[in-house]
Amino acid sequence: MLNPVHLRTLVEVVKTGSFAEAARRLGYTSSAVSQQISAFERAVGVELFEREAHSIRPASAALLIADRGGELLAAFDGFEHEVKAMVQGLRGRLRIGTFPTASSRVVPKALAKLAADLPDAEIRLDEAEPEDVLPLVLTGELDLALVYAYDLVPQSWPEELTVLPLLDEALLVMVPSEHPAAKNNVRLEDLKDERWIASRDGTSGATCLTRLCAASGFAPRIAFRSNDYEVVQSLVAAGVGVALVPALGYKALPGTHAMPLRHKPLRRHVHVVHRTANTNPLLRDAVNALQEVCQNAVGGYINQP
The missing domain is CATH 1.10.10.10 (Winged helix-like DNA-binding domain superfamily/Winged helix DNA-binding domain)
Structure with a gap:
């Protein structure tokens, strides 16, 4: 040789x-x-x-x-x-997993910062729900992922992971703008006879809604399901039901009104996770960029933990 x-x-x-x-x-x-x-x-x-x-x-x-x-x-x-x-973290490849609402509200600004600071780095993005991206982080197919957990749906994380908080977001009740509840701070009991629009059965969002309603003495009558919050809010705007929407997924649409629950404020907590043993030098830069973006997102229904 x-x-x-x-x-x-x-x-x-x-x-x-x-x-x-x-x-x-x-x-x-x-x-x-x-x-x-x-x-x-x-x-x-x-x-x-x-x-x-x-x-x-x-x-x-x-x-x-x-x-x-x-x-x-x-x-x-x-x-x-x-x-x-x-x-030195100036070049390399970083593979990020994220969920849809973070993809539109948090990730683009963080990626823009990374692209400006590390123009030679190769960054790949995959989008899925937390239960789908976590296994990919554990196997090393993703370097880090954004995940969430609801107040009423406790989440335990594998011990191999480092879990860092990014932000907390309020859960908002959305009703058609002509709905009587739009004029007052709504109580969940006031909506027990409504048709509900929820995320896919078995998701954390749907489970949170079911448990929340059960604590108020009723089971929600779920008429429509979608994991796309734009679809959910469009259905609310069309007057076919009400919904519980995380703040990252909320966009003010004509014909809708959103507000936190009175006396029962609930939140969805967003974290970034990565394998503790992962030595990719770009991890630090990515986490810093995400935390900076979330820090600047403080206000309204979105708050840093």
């Missing part, structure tokens, strides 16, 4: 035409350069220099190897630079 150190020495000897001058440039002794060239010749099986008493002459094989070797060494130097930059 060819030794890249010996290859670099050969290239320098061909360039300078002298063992002594190559040794001076490389910081070796002339004897060390001579030994490295002899070792290289043994590796390739051919003499590379015609040696005379006070000079050397490169053979055609040496000229060819030096020409191609110079290209290889330049590529290796570039690769070495990339590795150092990656270790």
